[in-house]
Amino acid sequence: MKHFILLTLALFLTNGCTDTSTVPTEKISFSLVKYTPSAILPQTATYALNQIIWSFDFENQTITIETEDGVESPVLQKGTYTYTLVANSCNYGNNKTLVVNGQQYGVLILDELKLGKIQISFECLDGHKLVFQKSTK
DSSP: OHHHHHHHHHHHHHHHOOOTTOOOSSEEEEEEEEEESOSSSOOOEEOOTTSEEEEEETTTTEEEEEEOTTOOOSSSOSEEEEEEEEEOSSOOTTOEEEEETTEEEEEEEOTTGGGTEEEEEOGGGTOOEEEEEEOOO
16 A cells, blocks of 8 residues: 555656756757847847748757748858757746857747747847747648
């Protein structure tokens, strides 16, 4: 009986206490749908789904950015980049700061990953905010 209770408790703890900001291990593509260059100057640009695609290979820590012809991606241009995730200074829970080529680009917020949405935000430092939706490509 004691083993059954311990097993039940262990299953409850592992299933009931998931961290929503855990970095996935698979490749996932997201469409940039909204870009705000600054919290002070909120001149928002919006993009159609699949117009600008950021493909994250979380296991190998690479981002590949693709755009439709004639469309420029803000922040990072078309290409493939390696990245690291480091502790964030913005107090966004367990989310990490995205660093590409030694430059910080904001906190990679994965809280709504299960809903197909992510953000990269430097709003805590009056910086940019990128909003992504899972790509259909």
